[in-house]
Amino acid sequence: MCVPVNPLRVISDLKELRALTGDTKGAQRLAWSAVWLEAREWFQGKLKGLPAEHHYDAAGSSWTTLRGESERALLLGSHLDSVPNGGWLDGCLGVLAGLEVLRSAAEDFHGSPPVTIRLVDWADEEGARFGRSLFGSSAFAGSHTIEADRGRTDRDGVRLEDALRSCEIDVERIGDAGAERKNAAAYLELHIEQGPVLEARGLPLGVVLGTKGVERHAITFHGQEAHSGSTPMAVRRDALAAAAKLALEIRPIARKHSDAVATMGSVKTFPGIVTAVVGRCETTLDMRDLDAGVLAEMLAEARAASERFAKEEGCSVEWSRIWSIEPIPFDSRLIGFCEEAVRETAGVAHRLPSGPLHDAAEVARAGIPTVMMFTQSLGGLSHNKAEDTKVEDLTLAVEAFERLARKTMRWVGDGVAS
């Protein structure tokens, strides 16, 4: 009965989109831009002949619905938007693999599958223009409060609110996107890994356990600016020295836990001139783990270390939380389906957490059973034009994702999903 998906059609669609919306520097589907709108128009063209309905929700996410015998819906999704100079797979692989699953179901079930299947292209997953990622999915989940974001501006000074209006989105109404949650029974997302784990293990596919919690902090050390020539080593209060100790210490703190990461991504020195001991050093810290307890422990250790180093160097230290999110574990039953689908397709399944956030995290937070599948990223690269995945892995990914969708449809159809 099952009509097999056609992975080569997905790859062909991806290449067509790349040709239409990329340039020599990479993908240019920045959300709320003309190129992004063009990509969405192209996508709508792909729906011709499918017995599906299409609409945009109040936050600009694109919904394609194939009505089934039951109103209970399986959601498939990802995002067509990209960072500037982005890759050809990040986000759009999931949307176009989802489209292929939809096509196959429409054909297989003669237009009416047992459950409703809905394909979503979330608006502005990347947040690359206004610094607010997961825009559409958080509106859907009801976790988005626009007040904090409406005044955000892009590098040209255009306000988020105005960019939305030009795409016919009314900023006051984006919360209405929550209506799309009705009848949603499960959510599946295929994505490239964007990291080196699967490649290092020689695996095409991975089962994603959830998205790691993130603790993101600004840490500033205050010492004493002093003349580099006249100030003896023994009397210095060097803010950089305290920061350097922390930059090194966060590594053993993270390495105690198998999947944890800790990153000092930015260091700024003041006055920051060759002839002065650093009086103030501003740093950032980003820590992630799938276990909330581990994450809290890492944060406490880093804070204690920073205070110890500040004291050793005659400095003071100040912490300020930039942003944080709790770990979001995916649904254990769907993780099981994903593992089966990956094993049936590729022979072996590996479970891993996702370090990057994804729209799936917002959907899971809304209480909808969710899982993601990863496919290998060559060199672990993403967010640039070198991003790539082997054709054979893309093929396996589409096939495995189809298997996962069928297993989940059965589960949703049986009414087991709540």
Added chain:
Amino acid sequence: MCVPVNPLRVISDLKELRALTGDTKGAQRLAWSAVWLEAREWFQGKLKGLPAEHHYDAAGSSWTTLRGESERALLLGSHLDSVPNGGWLDGCLGVLAGLEVLRSAAEDFHGSPPVTIRLVDWADEEGARFGRSLFGSSAFAGSHTIEADRGRTDRDGVRLEDALRSCEIDVERIGDAGAERKNAAAYLELHIEQGPVLEARGLPLGVVLGTKGVERHAITFHGQEAHSGSTPMAVRRDALAAAAKLALEIRPIARKHSDAVATMGSVKTFPGIVTAVVGRCETTLDMRDLDAGVLAEMLAEARAASERFAKEEGCSVEWSRIWSIEPIPFDSRLIGFCEEAVRETAGVAHRLPSGPLHDAAEVARAGIPTVMMFTQSLGGLSHNKAEDTKVEDLTLAVEAFERLARKTMRWVGDGVAS
């Protein structure tokens, strides 16, 4: 026979100058500015009634000459220019103490001392506006080549060449300032320490051994930019980690030597965002010591350490010399006179090198016997309005400087100085 100097007159002059050329943020005698020219005009007013001649040399340094029985000349000097928001003593203490010595000699010897005494206010010691310090003294010494500097611009885009022209200095002729070296037999400079050494020892005055050599380098570590969420700790090539190790390692390298200093004053991270492992880290290193061998050893150790750390972190490292100057030891005979003068005035003399450069270094490089005397800086502070020295220390400084000048005049007069 000796007419004692009047230190209170020096302090009174310093306060008058502060009132005329400072504001609530500090001294504003930026070289080649209207306020600086006003300070110089005020200084010329102070010469009224003195049997001295005055002229500006081809590089804009101000020369006040009290002709003596011999043409062989004792030079006294420092600088009236300041950094923006500078202190009330840096530079002008030496000029006004020199003026007091000149006054005292004119009175004592009825206008004609045994040797000629020349007081110089060097043009643009600070280099605060165009980044070219020791301007007047290096023109005097013949070590200044204008070609490298004529195109320098200030923050408003004004070219050095044009700023000089507005002060009636012809950039093509500044080398003519070398003519002032004629008959110069010795050079003395009184300056605030601008560091914490004398204060820590409870001493008002210090004997300066010379200016430290400086090695100033840009050091860049190249690693691999990577996503902070998806890149496991074990596979990172973190350029910041290598730089942090070096920031800490330069300290034991310097501490092996009693007066050596090593400073990482600037760290820049690229891409420098909270969500990315640092792919490139640009740092600066400034190392100083009075012993050329020690300085070379420190530099070699730092370089070897940077290469070791780069290797440990899977990075590469690149060095580029920004600037360097050899150590400039002062004249041993004059150091002896300075030590006598300080001991006779304050009871105890301490020898120390100068970390900051001074015009005296350029004069010494020109082969003229040179020494400097330091007086204590409260809190080691300089280059800001908090710069200060106790009145009793300023008083001792002027008295000791007068003693040093008299000893040196006798030496010059005896024809011992070559």
